[in-house]
Amino acid sequence: MSRWPVTSLHGKLHVKHGYPFKSEYFTGAGKYIVLTPGNFYEEGGFKRQVGKEKFYSGIVPKEYLHSQGDLVVAMTEQSAGLLGSCAFVPDNDTYLHNQRLGLITVDPEQLDIAFVYYLFQTKSVREQIRLTSTGSKVKHTSPERIYSVNAALPKVEEQKKIAGILAALDAKIGCNKRINAELEAMAKLLYDYWFVQFDFPDADGKPYKSSGGSMVYNATLKRQIPEGWKDGTLDDLGRIVGGSTPSKENPDYFTANGTPWITPYDLSGNQGTKFITRGAQDVSDEGIRDASLKKVPAGTVLLSSRAPIGYMAIARAELTTNQGFKSFIPTNEYSTAFIYYTVKGSLKTITRYASGSTFKEVSAAVLKTVKIALPDSNIVDQFSVSIASMFNRQDLLELENQHLTQLRNWLLPMLMNGQVTVV
Incomplete structure (x- = not known):
């Protein structure tokens, strides 16, 4: 049982449906990127869909342009467990959301926006949203159904403390992901440099092809490859x-x-x-x-x-x-x-x-x-040794993120119902 008073979200937040986009303005390179439920991770969060994004080139009323930190919620269950998932918009004046999403705004005297983000990750809230949803094949919710959700709500100052703890864990997880992404880019660049551009170190430590290393035509591959390959x-x-x-x-x-x-x-x-x-x-x-x-x-x-x-x-x-x-x-x-x-x-x-x-x-x-x-096995061995530390670091950071995610998921319900308090 929660130590916080349980009340509905009615009057404490507002959910605004997306802009009614006109199909003729969807282009390959419009000014705005339209957010859909496809931009959401199931556990909460935001992802880019590079190459699959919907761009919009029409005129959009200013009130529909997102600012960094806006909170959007999935109103349609595009995939299992997605309904009610939230994500923060990462950039200013670049994103719009379609009608499968809702923009959440709050009364700051009653709710902290970061607390709402984590509130919508709790099992209780997600189950209420799903149970009141409609649709035989694809589940949908509405602003009114979200307003009827009941939740344990501490005072705003306590909400901010709770959200701060969870956000700190998410920030570390995000930092680790960014480090791993940079390490991956470095490892991939080295691979391409050695095995696509053929500029692996020659006997003198110089880039092979750029330094005049012998290249021979391979009839099977129909291209030139380094001599000895x-x-x-x-x-x-x-x-x-x-x-x-x-x-x-x-x-x-x-x-x-x-x-x-x-x-x-x-x-x-x-x-x-x-x-x-x-x-x-x-x-x-x-x-x-x-x-x-x-x-x-x-x-x-x-x-x-x-x-x-x-x-x-x-x-x-x-x-x-x-x-x-x-x-x-x-x-x-x-x-x-x-x-x-x-x-x-x-x-x-x-x-x-x-x-x-x-x-x-x-x-x-x-x-x-x-x-x-x-390639020659010696070159492969050199490559493997060169990136071994990157792979090891990526492995350690991925394992650390697994532990941090487990800790966050363990803390989430207990912080939300007051079993664990922040001092």
């Missing part, structure tokens, strides 16, 4: 293995504490990270035998091969996958890091070769036909 396919990088699914009819095949079992859905929530330890479910030894599952070792590069194609991660420990993966187990002279970026750089070709009537899928046979240039 050879042509090959993705199959040369390591052993490609698939996965499978134990029978769902036997609950004993799945367990909360067995061997991690990864699905493409697990990677959909893992975007922005590089490593993965486990997914939503583990499988038991009986389940592994039933489905003839293969355990892959730490360092294996996972590639989702259907529904959708192209999600990638590196196994942090031994695990298994369902049939939606083709995984690369490093077995030759090529390291996990080299395999990861080489496969990532081949995704456009991999996707082009996909086939299937119901949904596109990439087979192991197809992967074995994707041609690549194979």
Whole structure:
């Protein structure tokens, strides 16, 4: 039971639907970016959808332009668990929101806007929004239904303290993500510099191609590659293995504490990270035998091969996958890091070769036909050593974010109902 008084949100906040956009003003490069529920993470937060954003070039009333720090809420459940999720707008005068979102404003004497953001992440509020929503296929809510939500509300000063604690954890999580993004950009740049532009260090430590290193034409690849390199396919990088699914009819095949079992859905929530330890479910030894599952070792590069194609991660420990993966187990002279970026750089070709009537899928046979240039193993070793510290740092920061997220999620309900107080 909460130590705070429970009351409705009516009269304490206001929800404003988005602007009624005209379709003829949606262009490839308009002045404004239109926010949709697709810009939301399920756990709360905001993401850019580079390449998929809707731009609007029409005239928009000033009151519909967002300022940095505006709070928007998902009024439509575009994906499971999204309804009622909130996010802060990151920039001024750049974003608009469509009618699937609502702009939240508050009476500052009764509510703190940051507190509202976290309030809408609580199970109680989200359940109330969902239970009062309408729609048989896609759930919708309305401002009036949000106003009817009941919540435990301390005084505004206490709200600010609570939000401050949770925001500090989120700020650290965000900082770690930005550091990892910079490290990823550096590692990818180094890979491209060495293996795409062929400016790896020569015997004198100079950039190979730029310093006049010998290049030879490869008839298979139909391009020049450094002398001593050879042509090959993705199959040369390591052993490609698939996965499978134990029978769902036997609950004993799945367990909360067995061997991690990864699905493409697990990677959909893992975007922005590089490593993965486990997914939503583990499988038991009986389940592994039933489905003839293969355990892959730490360092294996996972590639989702259907529904959708192209999600990638590196196994942090031994695990298994369902049939939606083709995984690369490093077995030759090529390291996990080299395999990861080489496969990532081949995704456009991999996707082009996909086939299937119901949904596109990439087979192991197809992967074995994707041609690549194979460098000397010594160069790969140098590359792997050069970025090892970056990979280790990324791994540590991802693990730290997992712990911080667990701490925040543990504190959230207790702070919100007064079980834990801020002094």
